[in-house]
Each structure stands twice: as structure tokens, then as C-alpha cells.
Amino acid sequence: MSLAGALWLAVQDDLFLSGHNDIVATDNNTAQDKHRRESSNITSETRSLLDQFDDRFLLQHFHLSRPCLRFIIDYIHARLKKDAFAPSDNLTSVEAKTLATISFYAHGSLPSMITDRLGIDVNEAGDAVKSLTKLLSDMSPDFITFPNSYNDRMGAAQAFKNVSGIPHVVGVLAYFHVKVTPPLGREQSYVNTLRYHSVMMQVVFDVDGNILSLEQCCPGGTPEHSVWASSDIGKQFTTFQHGHSWVLGARGLFGGGHVLTPIIASRIITNATKRFNKAHAQVYGLVQHVFGGLKSRFQCLRDIGSIQTLKSVACTIKACCVLHNISKKFSVPLPLNCIIEPLHPPSKEVMSATELPYDYMEDIKDEMVKMCFGNNKEDDV
Known part of the structure; x- marks a missing residue:
């Protein structure tokens, strides 16, 4: 998972403590009575908006389930209570603003039917989308985490090996x-x-589609290999901070440190190399489903429209990716009209094999093909 178990428990503990740290009583029974009263008040308050909608309506209009929405609302409320500069909204107000923001993400617009039922002004809803998008984006370090420990990396690598036979892959880079x-x-x-015309962000995700790394918001025409080379996660791999592991990427990332790309056509000389490329394509094909799922659940990402800065686009993408990871934790199904995102071909810079520089990963792939994909007797074409 992108959100390690310990971190997830810490998030839930934070929510619990923020909701109850004002319970002060020397007598234990009095404290427990006060706790029950406050919990009852909180429960009554939280039912005021979310419980207006049935489960089917929530999935249809917010593309998230009730438990998932409840967690998001409570977490945002807890974060705002810690911020001395944030407006002192009560939970009902936070709930309305959060639901309005998520509805905007889900459809790329904010229907008056939703704002009316939430009892929120259109202008107030627009302001909420801006402020909560920034807040959710700032929450990304809590919910988008790379497997930094050896055990976490080995768990991620084993999951990829189970589905493809390719060892030591800890994420898909796209x-x-x-x-x-x-x-x-x-x-x-x-x-x-x-x-x-597009803006692109570098993403690494695991075999289940949980986002592990998100950075480098760039114009859509930027060469992918240059983005990887300058990224924080790319530099971490280049300096072996993640040990003997790599990410799996498309041909446009040929020459990228610790990026496992397909074997180029001129080197496909055995059935083993064909089997490797088939396994590589199977794993990389997850990109179409993960990115298609993102744009289906958060349709605002299909077309953001006019932009002035990359920073504002990055905030929106990060906010949706935070919600994506939370939705994965709650096993929320994707909308029925889920799309498949087309794969982008490599740029002209890597189209010709004769122009490609030497890539030390080619030697690693040769060894891998022999060890993991050369088991059949008919290896020679």
C-alpha cells in the first residue's frame, strides 16, 4: 500500500486525539460521562449533511463511499482545528465545503443541485474548492509515501514478481x-x-494502483527522461537510496537510472526476451487503468482549461491523488463509466534505436532474462 500501516494508524490516532483532547476531568467517571456526551454531540452534528444522501447518491455524485467521505471530512476538520490561521468553521460547515469540493472534483463543475442540498452559496463553494485543494495538496506527504524500508520494498517487489515474474520492481513509473x-x-x-496541450506530473504507483510518489509538474512536451533525472525520487534511485531495486517504465525513459524499460527491437533475439517484453507490457499496461481510474473518479482532471501557473494545476492533481489513495484504502469502486487512458508514445528523442545511448540497465535486463525468463528449452528463435 502507498500508505504504510503505521502511518495509517497514526492518522487515525491523530483524528481521535483531536476530537477528544478537550476532555479534562480529574474524576474518571465524570470524564467518561463527558466523553459520551461530546461523542453524542459530534455524532448528531455529523449526521446533519452526509446522512441526507443515501449510499447510491454518494457514489453517483461524489464517486466515494460514505465511510471514505466520513474519514476525509473528519481529517480535514482535524487539520483545520490545528491551523491558527484557518477560519473557525464548525464540523457542519467543514462538511458542506468538503462535499462541495469533492463534487467539483468528481464532475469538473459544481451542480446547483448539490450546493442547494448542502446549503452553501455558490461563491462560498468556489472559495472552498480553492482553499481545500491547497489543504489536500499539502496533505500529500501523509498519504503518498514511497516504501523506504527494506521490508516495505521487498513486499512491493514480491507483489510485482507474483503478477509478472520480473524481480526487484518496486513501482511503475509513468x-x-x-x-x-x-x-x-x-x-x-x-x-x-x-x-x-497538457500538463504532466511524474507518478510512481504500486501493483495495486496506490500512488507512491508524485512530483515534477511540467508542460506536456517535456522529455520524460529529463524529468526523471531531475526528480527527487530519480536522484534517490541513482544514489542507491532504495538499494538493489528499480522502477518499471516505458521506452521514453531509456537511459534513466534504475528504470527498467522494454528490450529494444534489435536485441529481441530469443523467446526469453519476447517473454520479458510481454511481462513488461503486462505490468506497464496498468498505467492505462490507474490513470483512467483517476480521470473517471475525478473528472476535473480530464480538462482543467485555461491555466496561468503550473503550481495551481499541481495542487489540483495532488489533491485528487490524495483522495485516490484514501479511496483505495476504503476499497471504493470506480464509477461505472470508467475510461481507459491511452498510452503516450516516446518523444522523437528516443524513437531511433541507433541514437540511444548506452544504458547499464541493458546488462541487468540480459541477466534477468536468462535467470527469470529463460527456463524454456526453446529459447532460440
């Missing part, structure tokens, strides 16, 4: 493109390899 209308005069840098 680039999430969001359609935008770019700033005037900078249109060309935003044209991606599928020929539309």
Missing part, C-alpha cells in the same frame, strides 16, 4: 497528462506526443 489550455506564447511546449 507520466500523468491533464489536458489544459496553455498560457499564450507557450503553446508548443505544452504539446505532448498525442498532439494535445
